[in-house]
Structure formats: C-alpha cells, structure tokens
Amino acid sequence: MSNNTNRRDFLGFTFAAVAAVGGAASLVGMKQAWDPLPSVLAGGFTNVELSGLKAGEPTTVMWRGKPIFVLKKSAEMEKSERDLIIGNDRFIVAIGLCTHLGCIPAWKKSTWKCACHGGEFDSSGKQTFGPPPRPLDLPPFSVKGTQIVLGEEGPEYKKIAAAMMA
C-alpha cells in the first residue's frame, strides 16, 4: 500500500468491492427471475400426426402458445430447400407468426397473407411482399415415422435449418 492510501480509504475500497460483487450477484438473480419458468420450458413439446393432412390445405397446431403452420404441398406447389420430405410427400413446417411484428398471417389460396402490415409469404414460407425481413421461422422438430415432435432438434431439422442459413 502506498503512503497516500490510508486505512480509511482501504476500508472504503473494500466496502465498494463487496458492494459491487453483491450488486452484480443480485442483478443476475433478478435477470433469472424473469426467465421462463421450468414448467414453461418443460411444456415445450407437441406431437403432430402428418399422415391425415390434405395436400394444399395447411393446418395450424399450437406449440409453446404459438401457432405452427403445417402444410402438405400439392403437386403444383414449388419445391424448396426447406421442404420436409417424408416418403413421397413434401411438408412445410413454420412458426405461424409474421416475421415483421408477430401477427398471424391467414392462408389465402396459395399464400399466407398478414393483414396487419400487408406481408405475404409463399407456400414455402418465403416472404414475397411487404415489410417482413425474413421467411417464416422454422420451429425445431424431429421426425418419428409419420409424426413430428415439435421442440426437439432432429437431424431433418438441422439439415433444413442449415439449408435456410445458406
């Protein structure tokens, strides 16, 4: 300790250091108090049976409180790199919230149209008009036979996610 630092300064610095550590620790606690609860995290899996779907007509299922669009593509619909191929069928799985500000787009003939700000997405979930900055988001899923389990990251999901990134 230098000659300029007396014992009172040292006590002051020590107090400040302890207070800083305590303050930082309580911020971590407060941050985590606002994180999703374990029951919310645990409720994050939903099974969807794909075999009964009609081609060209999307269904909506709820996963983690969000709408999930599942569309079995009809023959005339364009192929894309995010198609989930099971047997001879092509599926599009997407979180049904406009990537602009989170409204739910409605299916009109062959596109999802968002009423709020006019965004449009084609049958592959790609944005084709309006303010949405990116395609409809891909929820994590894994494939079990003719079922998908939303909330698990299976190899098929990883492949599609990688193709979408590229």
Added chain:
Amino acid sequence: MAKIEKANSLGEWFDQRLNTTTFTKVMMTEYWIPKDINFLWAMGVLLAVTFKILVITGIFLMMYYKPDVNLAFDSVNYTIMQEVAYGWLFRHMHGVAASVIFLIIYIHMLTGIYYGSYKKGREMIWISGMLLFMTFSAAGFSGYMLPWGQMSYWAAMVITNLFGGIPLIGDALVVWIRGDFNVADATLTRFFMLHVFLLPISIMAIIGLHFYTLRIPHVNNQTSEDIDYDAEAEKYLAGNKKESKVIPFWPVFISKDFAVLGIFLIFYFYLVFFHYNFAMDPVNFDPADNMVTPAHIYPEWYFLWSYEVLRGFFFDIAGFKAFDIGLAAFGFANVAFLLLPFLDRDPDILPAHKRPMFFAWFWVLMVDLIVLTVYGKLPPTGANAWVGFFAAVVFILLFVALPILTKIDAKKRGA
C-alpha cells in the same frame, strides 16, 4: 432540538415540530410566478389532478382485478363492470383519464416548445418532463394489456416483438421480457406489477424531480422575459403588487389554474359519462386469443404518431431492411424530443413568433404530428403507405434541420 413550547393551536404544534410555516412559504405562498403567463401554463396542475384521479380509481380497480390469463378478462368485463357498485364508473374514469392525460401532456410539451421553455438553464425541466412522458407511455401501455382482450394481447405481442429488432440479443430478450415463448401469464403478471407499482412510484418520484427542477431557473413566461425574481418578490412583499412582475403561487396564481381545471374537468366528465367509448376499442371486448390476430392492429391514439414513423418505412432502402429502418426511425422519434435543448442552437430564449424559421418549424411539426396520427390509424395500403412514408421522412428531417434553422434565426437577429 428545536425549542418546543406549549402550543396554542394545532397549527403551532405542527409548526414547532415540522416547520410548516416556512415550508408553506417556500412551496406555496412565496413561490413566485410571473404575471405574464396564459392558460397554457395551467397544464401542470391539470396533469397533477388527472394523475391523482388515475391513482385513486386505479386503487379501486385493483381491488377486484385478477392478474391471471384465465380470470383477467372476466374480472374486468364482468366483476368490475357488472357487479362492483360504481365499478363501471371507476373503469371509465380510469380509461378516459389515461387517454386525456396524454392530450394534456402533448399540450404541455408543445407549449414548452413554442415558448422555448426547454432552453438555457431550463434543460433539466425539459429532460425530467420527457422522462415523465416516457414513464407515462410505459404505464399506459402496460395498463392497456391488463383487461386481456384481443387488442391488449396483440399490442403486447407487437410491442414486445419490437425488442427482437435489437441486434444479437433480440430474440432472447423478447423471451426474457415475456417470461415465456409467447405473450402469456408470466407476461401479464409482470406487466401488472409494472403498472400498479413500479411505474406509478417512478412517476411520483420523477414528478417530484420535475417540480424541483422548476425552483431554480423558475418558470418561463409569454415574452420569455428574464425576470429578477428576488427583486420582484421584494416589491410584492413591500406592497407594490401592481408594479411587481410576480405573484405568489398560492392563493393568487392557483385561482387561475383552478378556473382552467374547472373547464377541463367539465370536458373530462363529459367524456367519462357520454363518450367513454373513445378510450375503449371494440376489439378489446373479445377475450385474448393467441391463435387469431385481429384484422387491423393499431395502438391508442396517443401512440399513433410514433407507430406511423415505425411502419412508414415499408420498403428496403440501399440494402437496409424496411424493418430495421422503421425500428431505427422509431427509436429516433422517441429520443428526438429529449434532445431538443441541444438541437436548438439559438442562444436566446424567445417565443416562436419572434423566431421566423423556428415558427415555421413549429407549425410544420404540428401538422406532421397530426398527419402521422391520422394515418397511423388507417390501414397501411396504397396511397396511405406513401403518405405515412413522407410524413415519417418529414419528421426526421425536421429534427435534422433544427440546429441549422435556429442558427439562421439567431444570425438574422444579430445574436
């Protein structure tokens, strides 16, 4: 300890212990106000009264409101509206007051801008006032969510989604703010806490600060005359009330405030009893449904101008995504007013009609805010989208041009 003697009255008893005589002098009877101010300066008292109405009606609403996604809607629309004696009155008073308080805030703000009350020594008054505006906005938004109707839900959805636009941490931040992957029970309960506790006490604290900031530079006046308050106060106390340029806040000036307050309260209760609907969107009488979006989402009228700045940019410009430009413009719109004392480069305090360029600037701003507000409510399609775009661009350019315009004014005057 102060010298305590047997008191002859209750007033004296308190005075010996709390120094109430001096306190009343400093806060009221010798708090000096310039004579030359018009009814626009009464907005502070109007706001204080409206805020009081909000707190008191809010307390009564809180006694029956249930912050739970399954119970909230019915607790408001059935229990409070149908069962609780005068519950409907408390709700309508609360809803209407929440709406008109923004009207008064805007008049208060624009008065300050017109007369240059944010300048040279009064910056802290302006900044604390803008902090109040921001906290009131947060309180207004968090309260709008509580009835858990369709508009509540989707307003919360859109507003929390805005944070997703922040680079890198956006998505995680949205989940953290909501406490769920979606707007859900956790979101409702924490917004309830913000609305009934944290934001109101923050507002009270900032109101205290806002009042305090006034005491040193004193309130501005219609001609922006620099008054020597000590000298003028002495004149008044010596009995030269006619010559003195100042009057005491209590009981002299407050009588004018009360007159304006009386007119305001007639208007307010007229709305409460006959037009409470304007503060109640019909869509919000549908219970919240996270699987159906209403056809057209818009905020309450007082947020429309900044909402229109947000969505005014609907196409990509020079490689930037429309979404990001809109978000940046929205952020700008929300801090632009805060920076006003530093964007105005005129060294003098003068009312707008004595600063030609600034005068034009002020009225263009007024018109632009009205255009933004009107078009913020209309669906953003076709020509509407373009009007919104140009109005948003004008809004930004106004603040960019302000330092130059005020410099020109000062130069012409020879300042």
